Amino acid sequence: MPQQSPAFASVADVGKRLSAAGYLTDPAIATTVFLADRLGKPLLVEGPAGVGKTELAKAIASATGSLLIRLQCYEGLDEARALYEWNYKKQLLRIQASPDDSAWDAVHDDVFSEEFLLSRPLLSAIRQTEPTVLLIDETDKADVEVEGLLLEVLSDFQVTIPELGTITAVRRPLVVLTSNATRELSEALKRRCLYLHLDYPAADREREIVLARVPDIGTALADQIVRTVRALRALELKKSPSIAETIDWAHTLLALGLDTLNEEALRATLGVVLKHASDHLRAAGELRLN
Amino acid sequence: MAAPGLLDHLADFVRALRSAGVPVGVSEGIDAAAVLGAVDVLDRRQLRAGLATVVVKRPVYRPTYDALFDLWWPARMGDGANRPDVDATPVDPEALRDELMRLLLDGDEEALRRFAREAVATLGGGDAVPGRQSFFSYRVLRALSPDTLVSGLLDALLAGAARGGLAEQVARQTIKERIGALRTAIEEEVRRRVAEERGRDSVARTTVRPMVDQVDFLRAQQQDLAALRRTVAPLARRLAARLAAKRRRGRSGRLDFRRTVRSSLGTGGVPIVTHHRPHWPHKPELVVLCDVSGSVAGFSHFTLMLTAALREQFSRVRAFAFVDTCDEVTRFFAPGADLVDATQRLSREADLVWFDGHSDYGHAFEVFVERWPDAVGPKTSLLVLGDARTNYRSPGSATLKGLVTRSRHAYWLNPEPRRQWGSGDSAADVYAELIEMVECRNADQLGAFVSRLLPV
Numbered sequence: 218m219p220q221q222s223p224a225f226a227s228v229a230d231v232g233k234r235l236s237a238a239g240y241l242t243d244p245a246i247a248t249t250v251f252l253a254d255r256l257g258k259p260l261l262v263e264g265p266a267g268v269g270k271t272e273l274a275k276a277i278a279s280a281t282g283s284l285l286i287r288l289q290c291y292e293g294l295d296e297a298r299a300l301y302e303w304n305y306k307k308q309l310l311r312i313q314a315s316p317d318d319s320a321w322d323a324v325h326d327d328v329f330s331e332e333f334l335l336s337r338p339l340l341s342a343i344r345q346t347e348p349t350v351l352l353i354d355e356t357d358k359a360d361v362e363v364e365g366l367l368l369e370v371l372s373d374f375q376v377t378i379p380e381l382g383t384i385t386a387v388r389r390p391l392v393v394l395t396s397n398a399t400r401e402l403s404e405a406l407k408r409r410c411l412y413l414h415l416d417y418p419a420a421d422r423e424r425e426i427v428l429a430r431v432p433d434i435g436t437a438l439a440d441q442i443v444r445t446v447r448a449l450r451a452l453e454l455k456k457s458p459s460i461a462e463t464i465d466w467a468h469t470l471l472a473l474g475l476d477t478l479n480e481e482a483l484r485a486t487l488g489v490v491l492k493h494a495s496d497h498l499r500a501a502g503e504l505r506l507n
Numbered sequence: 508m509a510a511p512g513l514l515d516h517l518a519d520f521v522r523a524l525r526s527a528g529v530p531v532g533v534s535e536g537i538d539a540a541a542v543l544g545a546v547d548v549l550d551r552r553q554l555r556a557g558l559a560t561v562v563v564k565r566p567v568y569r570p571t572y573d574a575l576f577d578l579w580w581p582a583r584m585g586d587g588a589n590r591p592d593v594d595a596t597p598v599d600p601e602a603l604r605d606e607l608m609r610l611l612l613d614g615d616e617e618a619l620r621r622f623a624r625e626a627v628a629t630l631g632g633g634d635a636v637p638g639r640q641s642f643f644s645y646r647v648l649r650a651l652s653p654d655t656l657v658s659g660l661l662d663a664l665l666a667g668a669a670r671g672g673l674a675e676q677v678a679r680q681t682i683k684e685r686i687g688a689l690r691t692a693i694e695e696e697v698r699r700r701v702a703e704e705r706g707r708d709s710v711a712r713t714t715v716r717p718m719v720d721q722v723d724f725l726r727a728q729q730q731d732l733a734a735l736r737r738t739v740a741p742l743a744r745r746l747a748a749r750l751a752a753k754r755r756r757g758r759s760g761r762l763d764f765r766r767t768v769r770s771s772l773g774t775g776g777v778p779i780v781t782h783h784r785p786h787w788p789h790k791p792e793l794v795v796l797c798d799v800s801g802s803v804a805g806f807s808h809f810t811l812m813l814t815a816a817l818r819e820q821f822s823r824v825r826a827f828a829f830v831d832t833c834d835e836v837t838r839f840f841a842p843g844a845d846l847v848d849a850t851q852r853l854s855r856e857a858d859l860v861w862f863d864g865h866s867d868y869g870h871a872f873e874v875f876v877e878r879w880p881d882a883v884g885p886k887t888s889l890l891v892l893g894d895a896r897t898n899y900r901s902p903g904s905a906t907l908k909g910l911v912t913r914s915r916h917a918y919w920l921n922p923e924p925r926r927q928w929g930s931g932d933s934a935a936d937v938y939a940e941l942i943e944m945v946e947c948r949n950a951d952q953l954g955a956f957v958s959r960l961l962p963v
């Protein structure tokens with residue numbers, strides 16, 4: 218594989234370009250993305266739901282002007298959906314359409330050619346000649362066998378198709394895997410990846426995110442929202458409010474024309490951030506809403 | 508490429524991580540060296556994040572990594588170069604406290620860390636006795652006593668708003684976080700100071716806290732408890748996810764001969780498509796019998812949590828708690844119920860104490876058998892949780908034996924180390940002959956056990 222020029226010049230450059238793409242980083246995120254690009258290793262991002270894991274991959278793609286190829290994992294995902302598949306209907310047609318006197322060998326070789334191959338996300342990412350970001354989303358949802366499939370792709374950036382031979386990447390894609398940690402991914406997979414644990418952001422960063430996404434909201438109200446959300450996260454809830462929900466909350470308060478977050482406003486809009494009845498009760502009790 | 512001296516240092520660091528229980532493979536060590544070549548080594552934050560990304564592959568290892576990182580890559584040596592007043596003009600603790608108050612109100616983390624370093628230098632040092640540790644975090648914390656600042660901070664943060672409501676709760680949380688950050692900064696600095704005095708290897712061995720899933724249930728401190736709670740919840744979810752996957756995989760059961768022959772008529776009697784009977788999933792029935800007396804408080808807390816988590820995933824989990832008598836507590840763990848609330852209600856409403864509130868296994872077992880004779884049947888897995896310390900009362904082994912015989916599987920989880928079983932008033936050795944007793948001292952062992960137990 219030819220040496221390719223890195224997409225980012227320095228860690229500071231990562232931070233600057235990602236924030237231009239609408240994603241505010243912290244030093245850990247910027248450094249990890251920089252290393253993933255520099256060392257050419259896949260990046261495994263793990264963390265609770267709604268902390269911006271998928272968003273990070275999208276931001277990297279838009280900051281580097283790359284094509285984003287996404288493989289959404291789910292239970293029952295298999296080779297045919299992730300890697301490649303033979304277009305057997307077309308193959309059948311080809312065989313039927315061949316003249317009667319054509320040699321079997323010729324037809325046999327012919328139907329296993331590029332023309333009859335259906336590329337799935339992993340294979341298409343490897344065959345791209347343009348800069349590409351490959352996002353493998355919710356890796357933990359897929360079965361354990363899929364991880365085995367990923368190993369060859371992620372360590373050597375190549376795919377072996379028995380009938381065609383080995384296809385090696387012309388240009389190494391930047392791979393981002395995300396996981397909600399509902400199950401432990403295999404050691405072999407983790408060893409090949411850089412690991413980034415994304416958690417809920419620090420207060421300062423979250424406030425900046427809110428201000429960047431909802432510019433009309435005042436600094437004071439943004440600060441109040443972020444601090445309240447942090448107080449909610451400190452409670453033992455079934456589902457802690459995510460960043461996306463913090464932003465939704467800011468939008469809601471803005472739409473309602475509220476300029477301060479008091480008990481009344483909180484009671485009326487709690488449904489935006491907490492989505493379980495038991496969480497509502499608990500939050501109301503702990504924050505003394507009644 | 509990184510310089511050889513730096514590489515040796517890195518190898519040393521990796522070795523220290525391994526001996527602290529963080530698994531770092533050879534290839535990860537190589538990656539770490541590549542990281543050194545790629546990041547700006549002089550920027551400590553970059554270096555910390557960069558190395559973490561290759562050697563820390565699970566969040567539980569992070570605190571250990573951070574502690575060791577500070578020891579191996581310290582921010583400065585001694586008092587640091589840029590401190591103007593190195594000599595000891597006696598500092599006024601009150602002035603420091605005012606300064607701290609201002610910083611806590613401000614919430615600037617970098618300034619808070621700088622303050623912590625100053626404070627350790629001026630307040631943390633004791634008389635330098637050769638061979639003895641001369642910096643202590645408790646000295647600094649006692650002199651500053653940040654907890655006494657809380658009410659002043661509350662007033663300032665609330666700025667005249669009414670006490671008691673939402674605003675106060677939010678402000679309290681903010682203050683708690685900031686004081687927590689201060690504490691961490693002080694401990695970090697003290698560890699660095701001590702490392703300079705005694706050599707970092709000895710500090711690495713003694714002052715680095717054990718990882719969360721290795722913390723002993725019976726010795727867990729308040730801080731560990733909170734962290735442990737967060738590890739147990741995903742554990743149950745993970746188990747449930749795996750169980751569900753396994754159940755689904757056994758989709759097709761035995762061959763349905765009649766349907767197969769019937770459908771083969773369509774293909775001239777050749778059974779091309781076989782039909783199978785639907786698989787009948789075995790529904791695990793779990794009965795948890797849990798000692799909730801004071802001596803095992805830390806432990807029973809987790810077993811109750813696990814029960815609650817399992818209860819959300821499976822319909823047939825029944826939980827019973829006992830101290831010296833026994834009561835069913837399943838109702839407190841209805842799906843969707845709040846766990847903290849459930850444990851409080853359990854201790855308040857359940858009928859657990861009959862005589863004096865010390866564990867009485869014999870009586871508890873008898874009551875259990877008498878009141879719920881059909882709770883344990885041939886399909887049931889029985890799980891007893893407790894330290895088997897009977898306070899020299901009757902162990903009730905005959906009753907337990909009856910229960911074990913009747914159940915499908917029976918296990919006893921004991922939070923005490925194996926070598927203490929049977930010492931003093933422990934009847935663990937007696938019980939161990941009747942029932943499979945498993946040592947379960949930390950979340951790690953608990954996880955290992957449950958993944959083995961659950962019948963699929």
